[in-house]
Amino acid sequence: MKKHTKIILSILSILLLLSSCTDPEDIENLLIGTWKYMDYQTGNSETITFREDLTYRLVNYDGETYESIVLTGTYRYDEEKYIFERNGTSDIAFLYEISGNNLSISFGKTYVRQ
Secondary structure (H helix, E strand, O other): OHHHHHHHHHHHHHHHHHHHOOOHHHOOOOOOEEEEEEOOOOOOEEEEEEOOOOEEEEEEEEOOOOEEEEEEEEEEEOOOEEEEEOOOOOOEEEEEEEEOOEEEEOOOOEEEEO
């Protein structure tokens, strides 16, 4: 009986360890889509499009100069943060939370799903 108990406990321990390991590919990418932030006082806006192939497109519009800056690249993510990967310079990480159609990031901006 003791031998069976040890075997069962060993199997349960292994299953518990395997279930707690989360492969990044197993996390659903809730970021996919287009998100827009708008500052109605200045006319400034940002539109971020996250794609399934882990690329992004960020359009930053300046309401005073009527000019846009477009940044593109790759990103990686987990359940707490997404990271814009930049060649030749440091990557930029953002803590985020998604609630309904709102994407709130660590810099105090809230984007709305488009």
